[in-house]
Amino acid sequence: MAIDLVLRREWNARAPRGDYTQLDSTKGVKVHYTGGRVDEAIVSDHARCVALVRSIQAYHMDGNGWIDIGYSYVACPHRKVFEGRGLHHLPAANGPGLNAGHYAVLGLVGNAGLVRPPDGVLHAIVDAIEFVRRNGSAGKEIKGHRDGYATDCPGEPLYAWVRRGAPRPAGGDEGGGPPAAPPFPGRLLGYPPVMHGEDVLTWQSQMRRRGWELDVDGAYGPQSRDVCRRFQRQQGVTADGIVGPITWRLTWEG
Template sequence: MAIDLVSRKDWGARAPRGSYTTLTSTKGVKVHYTGGRVEPAIVDDHAKCVAVVKSIQSFHMDGNGWLDIGYSMVACPHRKVFVGRGPGHLPAANGPGLNSGHYAVLGLVGNSGLVQPPDGMLYGILDAIAYLRDTGGAGTEIKGHRDGYSTDCPGAALYAWVQKGAPSPGGEPPTGPGPESHPVFSGRLLKYPPVLRGDDVRTWQAQMEKRGFTLDVDGAYGPGSREVCRTFQREQGLGVDGIVGKLTWDAAWEAPLA
């Protein structure tokens, strides 16, 4: 399956203080929100999403005394999914006695500021759930944190979405359009440095050339491709990081031509 993963290394995660408890299967996933204020500016700047995730990890480790961030995965407005504790590891965010029943997926919305999850975040949560099912033995249940634990989490907006069955925004497939619409994202992030080479790079470059950008369609993702990517991301209102993830890949075919 395609998912735009942000590895622990890429978001600058601190090393856990100890060993995780192994978790081989669960009933499903519980959805969370931050419980605090989330600045709406994160929608326009993915770097701010990274900063929020790092601050949550620090609070969990230094404030709660946990061995690591408490969530399994974290979804941001740019349809990027941060690896928290990851699949196969017991989370800590669901509450005492409840962590072995469900993985914990956080959507970066709060109780003030950004409270309504953008479509990209909902897709990211769905991507995280599918990933945990594929790689971590997650069951089919999708619950809110408040289901079984006394809390307002995941907030009114996210919980209403969960109660509806966590539908894809607009009724579209959560993994994006199929091969009939455009080439499916391979799941590999295209970024530089170092120079990445492959058919997926060439496919993306050829599409960007069709959109009017000037670049070498040589299958090598270097500084020139990165600058084209950044320019395109600015034009489309995406997080400007110069990395072709799923959101940027899909937009290359789906965004209207200027």
């Protein structure tokens, strides 16, 4: 299935306290765990996952003095991937001198409570890895945090899985392919002039989930048009910068 990305605004992330360092490409990904106790109740209550991610960000910013959460992405038991620092931004969690080598992906398991990663966490980590390879110029390496840094992270169960090559759990990608597109809103989205509406917001949100850098503000202006053109060229359709029925469908299913 396509990645189920929880954007920063959707988990009510705090704004970073400074500018990220550009990360052009990496060798791959390093996998992490929280290092603390994770309440097993998060497996049946996604709201607890959201609260945990927010608490991790607060600890990293207020306790460590970092500009933001230290991870690139966070994987939860519901097979959702939280956007942390995101694509092409230097993480902080891999260790001094090691952050430029790999994106940092956290699985929401710890050293007590929820220790063994549920299948949803493993799937979500793989979803994140495939996402940064496809959209973030990440290489093929999949390492644990302890590879190159003195730490127990990501814990024995998760590290054993990493050393096996981070395979998907038995049953593979049971999601059944990309999600179906919502009904076409009935009007063409184009610029000029700037167009506003929930249909614009819906399209922008999905494009952002797919890794395209654009503002999710409900305003279809020059930035949205230019992203649309690049997406259309990628999909092999007419690159006119207009979101019509075909481009709308490909936004979800292409």
